[in-house]
Amino acid sequence: MTKQKIKRTVLKHQLLTGEKATLKLEENDVFQFLKSLKPGSVDVLVTDPPYAGMNQYLKLGKGRIVGKYADKGKEDGKWFKEFADTEENYRTFLEACQRAINPETGHLYLMFDSYSMLSLAPLVREYFEVKNMITWDKVNIGMGHYFRRRHEFIIFATHGNTRKIRNRSFPDVWRFKRQHRAAWPTQKPVELFQAMIYASAEPGFTVCDPFMGSGSAAVAALLNECHFVGCDSSDQAYKLAVKRLTGFLNTGKDFVQPKSAAVAGEKIFWEEPL
Numbered sequence: 320m321t322k323q324k325i326k327r328t329v330l331k332h333q334l335l336t337g338e339k340a341t342l343k344l345e346e347n348d349v350f351q352f353l354k355s356l357k358p359g360s361v362d363v364l365v366t367d368p369p370y371a372g373m374n375q376y377l378k379l380g381k382g383r384i385v386g387k388y389a390d391k392g393k394e395d396g397k398w399f400k401e402f403a404d405t406e407e408n409y410r411t412f413l414e415a416c417q418r419a420i421n422p423e424t425g426h427l428y429l430m431f432d433s434y435s436m437l438s439l440a441p442l443v444r445e446y447f448e449v450k451n452m453i454t455w456d457k458v459n460i461g462m463g464h465y466f467r468r469r470h471e472f473i474i475f476a477t478h479g480n481t482r483k484i485r486n487r488s489f490p491d492v493w494r495f496k497r498q499h500r501a502a503w504p505t506q507k508p509v510e511l512f513q514a515m516i517y518a519s520a521e522p523g524f525t526v527c528d529p530f531m532g533s534g535s536a537a538v539a540a541l542l543n544e545c546h547f548v549g550c551d552s553s554d555q556a557y558k559l560a561v562k563r564l565t566g567f568l569n570t571g572k573d574f575v576q577p578k579s580a581a582v583a584g585e586k587i588f589w590e591e592p593l
């Protein structure tokens with residue numbers, strides 16, 4: 320693997336305690352980035368990897384349906400680099416996460432679509448203690464050929480510790496509207512990451528997303544009074560995330576996700592008590 324040139328931006332935000340917290344955003348490859356972190360320095364790792372499972376396994380008619388983006392003028396005909404859906408690649412990723420996450424406090428939230436779920440998710444148990452499988456109900460239905468897709472999965476695991484989540488009455492089905500015509504392809508709602516971070520982090524904790532895309536998890540970390548470290552190998556994603564977080568810190572507004580993804584009238588975690 321060739322070494323990727325690293326660009327880095329460090330932003331500061333003030334916690335309610337008056338202390339400063341940092342948001343470190345890098346343009347970097349996931350493996351190079353995770354290796355660069357101090358072992359055990361991450362309290363909560365939340366991430367949404369760019370799986371290639373659907374491309375590999377969902378064969379329709381004569382060929383593949385996804386990845387046909389050439390007409391959209393993207394490099395290699397793809398919006399962004401995919402993450403090879405192989406056991407070897409995923410094991411390397413899980414080992415790198417295991418090294419970076421704090422054994423005493425570490426919680427992990429790994430997102431999966433239905434395709435990579437079947438091939439890769441069972442491996443997670445070999446590295447972490449899987450506690451539950453959360454379903455993200457995207458509320459607004461997406462595309463699909465054999466049933467239209469309206470959900471994704473999130474594996475919740477610990478680094479073998481028994482640290483609890485904030486409130487044991489939180490449910491394992493989360494309803495937040497998917498981001499349609501978003502600034503970044505596959506952009507996830509900030510609320511999805513807020514749910515993970517609110518459940519698992521205390522103020523001052525370090526949250527990590529090594530496939531940060533537009534930086535949705537970084538916004539959620541900021542809203543939960545946490546430090547953030549994250550990277551994306553795409554220059555476009557890195558620049559968008561830096562612009563988004565800088566804008567958010569200066570104005571309190573999120574130009575990448577201007578509207579809430581919460582469903583009107585439905586209770587969300589951080590509006591306790593449940």
Ligand SMILES: C[S@@+](CC[C@H](N)C(=O)[O-])C[C@H]1O[C@@H](n2cnc3c(N)ncnc32)[C@H](O)[C@@H]1O
Nearest residue numbers: 348349369399506507530532533535551552553
């Ligand atoms: C599913 S998207 C994440 C979207 C993000 N959660 C958001 O809300 O915007 C996956 C991201 O992984 C990035 N990526 C692909 N290969 C990578 C690699 N080897 N290292 C780091 N990032 C990578 C892509 O550029 C893409 O932005």
